[in-house]
Structures are given as C-alpha cells and as structure tokens.
Amino acid sequence: MNKKILYWxxxxxxxxxxxxxxSVFSLCAGSVGMPIKKIISLILEGKSSAEYxxxxxxxLPRIILGFAIGGALSLAGVILQGMFRNPLVxxxxxxxxxxxxxxxxxxxxxxxHRFWGVLTLPLFGFLGAxxxxxxxxxxxxxxxxLKMQGLLLTGVMLSFISSSIIMLLMAVSRTEDLQGIIFWIxxxxxxxxxxxxxxxxxxxxLGLIVSYFxxxxxxxLSLGEEEARHLGVNTEKAKRLLFILASVLTGLSVSVCxxxxxxxxxxxxxxxxxxxxxxxxxxxxxxxxGACFLILCDTLARTIIAPLELPVGVITGILxxxxxxxxxxxxxxx
Amino acid sequence: MLQIRDLTCGYDSRxxxxxxxxxxxAGEFIGIVGPNGSGKTTLLRAISGVLKLKKGVILFEGxxxxxxxxxxxxxxxxxxxxxxxxxxxTTEEFVLLGRIPHFQRLQFLESKQDLEIAERAMALTGTxxxxxxxxEEISGGEKQLVLIARALCQEPRLLLxxxxxxxxxxxHQVAVLDLIKKLNKEFGLTVITVLHDLNLAGEYxxxxxxxxxxxxxxxxxxxxxxxYQVIEDVYKTVVLVKExxxxxxxxxxxxxxxxxx
Numbered sequence: 001m002n003k004k005i006l007y008w009x010x011x012x013x014x015x016x017x018x019x020x021x022x023s024v025f026s027l028c029a030g031s032v033g034m035p036i037k038k039i040i041s042l043i044l045e046g047k048s049s050a051e052y053x054x055x056x057x058x059x060l061p062r063i064i065l066g067f068a069i070g071g072a073l074s075l076a077g078v079i080l081q082g083m084f085r086n087p088l089v090x091x092x093x094x095x096x097x098x099x100x101x102x103x104x105x106x107x108x109x110x111x112x113h114r115f116w117g118v119l120t121l122p123l124f125g126f127l128g129a130x131x132x133x134x135x136x137x138x139x140x141x142x143x144x145x146l147k148m149q150g151l152l153l154t155g156v157m158l159s160f161i162s163s164s165i166i167m168l169l170m171a172v173s174r175t176e177d178l179q180g181i182i183f184w185i186x187x188x189x190x191x192x193x194x195x196x197x198x199x200x201x202x203x204x205x206l207g208l209i210v211s212y213f214x215x216x217x218x219x220x221l222s223l224g225e226e227e228a229r230h231l232g233v234n235t236e237k238a239k240r241l242l243f244i245l246a247s248v249l250t251g252l253s254v255s256v257c258x259x260x261x262x263x264x265x266x267x268x269x270x271x272x273x274x275x276x277x278x279x280x281x282x283x284x285x286x287x288x289x290g291a292c293f294l295i296l297c298d299t300l301a302r303t304i305i306a307p308l309e310l311p312v313g314v315i316t317g318i319l320x321x322x323x324x325x326x327x328x329x330x331x332x333x334x
Numbered sequence: 335m336l337q338i339r340d341l342t343c344g345y346d347s348r349x350x351x352x353x354x355x356x357x358x359x360a361g362e363f364i365g366i367v368g369p370n371g372s373g374k375t376t377l378l379r380a381i382s383g384v385l386k387l388k389k390g391v392i393l394f395e396g397x398x399x400x401x402x403x404x405x406x407x408x409x410x411x412x413x414x415x416x417x418x419x420x421x422x423x424t425t426e427e428f429v430l431l432g433r434i435p436h437f438q439r440l441q442f443l444e445s446k447q448d449l450e451i452a453e454r455a456m457a458l459t460g461t462x463x464x465x466x467x468x469x470e471e472i473s474g475g476e477k478q479l480v481l482i483a484r485a486l487c488q489e490p491r492l493l494l495x496x497x498x499x500x501x502x503x504x505x506h507q508v509a510v511l512d513l514i515k516k517l518n519k520e521f522g523l524t525v526i527t528v529l530h531d532l533n534l535a536g537e538y539x540x541x542x543x544x545x546x547x548x549x550x551x552x553x554x555x556x557x558x559x560x561x562y563q564v565i566e567d568v569y570k571t572v573v574l575v576k577e578x579x580x581x582x583x584x585x586x587x588x589x590x591x592x593x594x595x
Contacts (some may be wrong), residue, residue, distance in 0.1 A: 216434055222421040224385055232408025232435035277422045
C-alpha cells in the first residue's frame with residue numbers, strides 16, 4: 001500500500017480514538033463527577049436514578065450534538081476555504097452564520113415552527129445561509145475572477161447587517177419569544193428536542209459523505225477556477241453544489257445550536273498543519289477533529305464555573321478570535 | 335488536429351480577436367507572437383475553451399470544442415497558464431492533480447499507474463528533487479517546470495503554454511524551451527505557445543503566428559515572419575535582423591534612437 005494512504009488511515013484512526021476518549025471524559029466530567037466504573041454500572045442497571053438521567057438525558061445528547069455540529073462546522077470551513085482560496089474564511093467570518101441566524105430568528109418571531117414543525121428552523125437557517133453565500137460570491141466576482149481582498153470585509157459587513165436586523169426583530173418581538181432568541185443566539189449545545197439532534201447527526205454525516213464526491217474538485221479549485229477547468233473539472237456544477245452543501249451545514253448548525261463561531265477556522269487550520277492541504281484527508285480529519293474540539297469546549301463550558309454554565313460560543317469565540325489574529329499577523333509577514 | 339475558422343471573441347462587448355483563421359497539424363511547434371495587447375493570451379484562452387466565442391468555430395480533432403466533455407478535453411489538451419495561483423500542496427501532490435481527468439467515477443485515490451506517470455513526468459522535467467517541497471516556496475523557474483510536469487501528467491496530445499519563459503533567467507528560459515522542444519520532437523506532442531521574446535520564438539518554433547490588434551498579421555516559418563519589414567510594421571520600432579550563425583535562425587537586434595542614422 002501507498003505510504004501516504006497508510007498515513008491517512010493512521011490519522012483517521014487516531015482521531016477516532018481521540019473522539020472516543022474525549023466523549024467518555026465528557027460523560028464523566030460535570031458538576032456531579034462520575035468515574036467510568038460508575039457509568040458502566042449505571043448503564044447496566046438501567047433507569048430510575050437521578051444520575052442515570054443526568055448521564056443519558058443531559059450529557060449524552062450534548063456529546064452527540066457536539067459531534068454533529070463540530071463536524072459540520074469544520075467541514076463547512078474546509079469547503080469554504082477551498083472554494084475561496086483563503087484560510088481565514090469560515091461560516092462565521094463570512095457572515096454565513098449571521099445570515100442563518102437571521103433566518104432562524106425570523107422563523108421564531110413569525111412562529112412558523114409552531115405551525116409547520118420544528119424542522120422549519122434548519123430550513124430557514126439554510127435559506128439565510130445561502131442568501132449570504134450567494135451575495136458574497138456575486139459581490140466579489142469581477143470578470144469571472146474572485147477578488148480575494150474584499151472577501152472577509154464583505155463577510156464582516158453582512159454579519160453586521162444580519163445582527164442589526166436580528167436586534168430589530170428582538171426589539172419588536174414578544175417577551176416570551178425574546179427569551180428563546182437570546183438563549184439560542186449565544187450558542188449552546190443544550191437542545192431538548194431529540195428530533196433535531198437526530199437530524200443534525202444524519203445531515204452532518206451525509207454532508208461528510210457528499211463532500212467526498214467533491215474532494216478532488218476542491219483540490220483543483222484551490223488553484224482557481226480557470227486552472228480547475230483546465231484539469232477537466234466542471235467548476236460551475238461543483239461550485240453550485242458546494243455552496244449548497246456549506247449552506248446546509250451552516251444552516252443546520254445555527255438552527256440547532258445558535259451561532260458558534262470560529263470552529264470552522266481553528267480546526268482546519270491545525271489539522272492542515274499536520275495532514276497537509278489535500279482535501280481527501282482534510283475533509284474527514286477536520287470533521288473528526290471538529291467533533292473532538294466542540295465536545296471538549298462544551299465540557300469546559302459546563303464545568304469551568306459549575307454549577308453555572310457558559311455558552312460554548314464564548315469559549316470558541318475567545319480561542320478562535322485569537323487564532324484568527326495570529327494567522328492574520330503571520331500571513332502579512334510572509 | 336486543430337482548426338480555427340472565422341474566430342471572433344473578446345471580453346464583454348469588446349472584440350479582442352477578429353477573423354482568426356488557421357490550422358495546426360499534429361506534431362507542430364507553433365509560436366503565437368505579437369505586441370502587448372494584440373490578443374495572444376486571449377487566443378490561447380479561446381483555444382483552451384474557457385472563453386466563449388462570439389463567432390466562428392474551433393475544431394479539435396474534428397469536434398467543436400464547447401461540445402467536448404470537459405474531462406475528455408482535459409485528457410487531450412493541457413494548459414500551462416502564466417503565473418497561475420498555487421496552494422500549499424507539495425510539488426508531488428500538485429503534479430498529481432494532472433491525473434484528475436483520468437480518474438474514474440467514484441475513484442478518489444491515485445492508482446499505482448498514476449503515481450508512476452507522475453514520477454516519469456517529474457523525472458522528465460527534472461523536478462523529482464522538489465517532490466516534498468510546497469509549490470508556493472519554489473522559485474519561478476522551478477515552478478514553470480512543475481507546471482509542465484503537471485500538464486504531462488494529463489497525457490495530452492496538445493500542449494498550450496502562455497509565456498512559459500516570462501520572468502525567468504536565461505538558464506531557465508533555455509531549460510524550459512529545450513524541454514518543450516524535446517517533448518515535441520521525441521514524443522510527438524503538438525505545442526502552441528505564446529511567446530513574448532521574438533528571438534526565443536524564432537529559435538524554437540517551427541511556425542509563427544504574428545498577431546496585431548486582434549488580427550493575424552502573418553503566419554509562416556520564423557524566417558518569413560521575422561523580417562525587419564514585418565517587425566517594423568507591427569511593432570513600430572527599428573530593428574536589424576541577422577542570422578544566428580549556429581542555428582541559422584533569424585535573430586533580431588534592437589536599434590536605439592541614437593543608432594538610427
């Protein structure tokens with residue numbers, strides 16, 4: 001077997017193992033500490049204790065959701081970075097999360113999810129995301145060439161616009177909606193609805209599979225659209241589908257967990273420095289690493305000032321913002 | 335192999351190329367020359383299929399280029415653009431991108447054959463020693479050779495190059511053009527290259543297409559195209575054309591204002 005492929009397999013297995021360890025650790029950690037032995041006996045004995053319900057109704061859903069959303073956000077980050085050929089773009093910095101948040105917010109204020117079901121939340125998140133992504137693309141393209149300089153600035157501005165409209169919506173909304181919006185917008189993995197959790201897992205894993213069909217096109221697109229066409233890639237089709245995929249992943253994440261920024265920036269950045277820029281390994285390993293990262297951040301958010309809880313978006317924001325500034329500073333030097 | 339009939343094209347509503355007609359036979363080494371803005375790169379982009387034509391047809395092996403499946407076209411025609419963007423892939427990974435058009439549906443990994451072809455292409459271009467280095471860190475001359483290696487990986491019959499010697503020192507200018515000549519002579523690869531330097535074009539190409547203001551001014555062997563009348567006509571400057579004593583090809587001397595008496 002090829003040495004490179006062996007290296008890839010080792011990486012994926014390593015990350016899989018790390019994910020398992022972190023998940024178990026996250027099950028144990030919390031305001032009520034539980035050693036592993038106790039967890040096993042609790043699961044074997046079955047229901048009815050308070051500890052059992054902490055484990056399976058509170059901690060486990062968060063871990064599953066952390067896996068799905070951490071993976072989805074990192075995947076969206078890798079896809080966007082490949083398409084826009086810029087290591088600093090990701091759903092949050094491009095304002096796509098903001099657009100998705102606006103979509104979800106509209107849904108909450110108009111109470112559509114009450115009439116048409118809870119699944120309209122991710123749908124509206126997706127619609128908001130795809131509007132922003134298309135706006136960014138068409139605002140920055142001149143004569144078929146994507147301008148790289150204005151990209152992040154456009155993203156930040158669109159983010160501002162969306163958050164201002166969200167504030168406007170909050171100002172005119174009813175008090176009972178207001179609380180829901182505030183709680184959700186801060187970004188948290190607490191989600192009582194099992195249906196949404198299941199959908200999040202299914203969609204993000206499907207997203208990972210679909211992304212692999214475009215891994216080679218993404219490799220070619222990292223050389224720019226014209227070069228990719230010379231290599232026989234149908235760039236129009238690839239671009240359209242990748243935009244939709246990134247929007248689905250972002251819309252889903254935001255509708256379930258609120259705005260959790262920078263996961264799509266930090267994770268691919270570090271993964272890339274280990275496995276290289278080949279998207280065939282970057283997509284899968286970023287998904288797993290993103291899952292690990294978000295579960296870890298969430299555990300931190302739950303325990304750092306226990307029994308109180310921090311929104312996980314605060315932690316990823318502090319970490320991610322620092323990494324962003326660091327990368328930006330390094331980029332201008334070189 | 336390639337037939338261009340009544341080609342008119344350009345960007346937006348400006349026509350940069352008008353009434354272009356020429357044929358390329360298999361195995362030819364053709365140079366496209368002309369002053370800045372005469373439409374050399376535009377012509378190359380039109381042939382490569384990335385530019386929509388306003389009028390006329392380009393037939394590649396008898397088929398209209400826009401009708402050829404993109405992947406199939408990439409297996410037959412490779413393009414080396416001028417100074418294309420690169421990423422942080424290693425040189426070997428970058429060269430292997432040239433195998434993408436040969437991948438089967440649902441194939442994600444390179445086969446042993448793909449790796450061998452890439453290795454041969456890198457050996458031929460003398461870039462094997464760069465294989466582990468990131469493409470963004472190698473020099474301009476090395477990058478040009480790596481781009482040619484990637485193009486060879488596509489196993490094309492027609493190779494298009496846009497100013498492959500721009501910004502290179504004379505060592506690399508000769509290395510790049512010697513390599514292209516070798517591919518043309520020994521492997522029968524048909525070559526169409528845009529060249530800025532008339533002396534290099536005259537030295538290496540079998541046939542030159544001289545463009546001026548988006549139209550073909552003259553087509554022919556270097557000896558017929560590179561005469562002082564033609565050059566002074568197109569470039570609006572005074573030159574002296576002599577013969578290179580070694581290759582018997584035309585060589586152009588510039589005549590500065592002071593010397594024109």
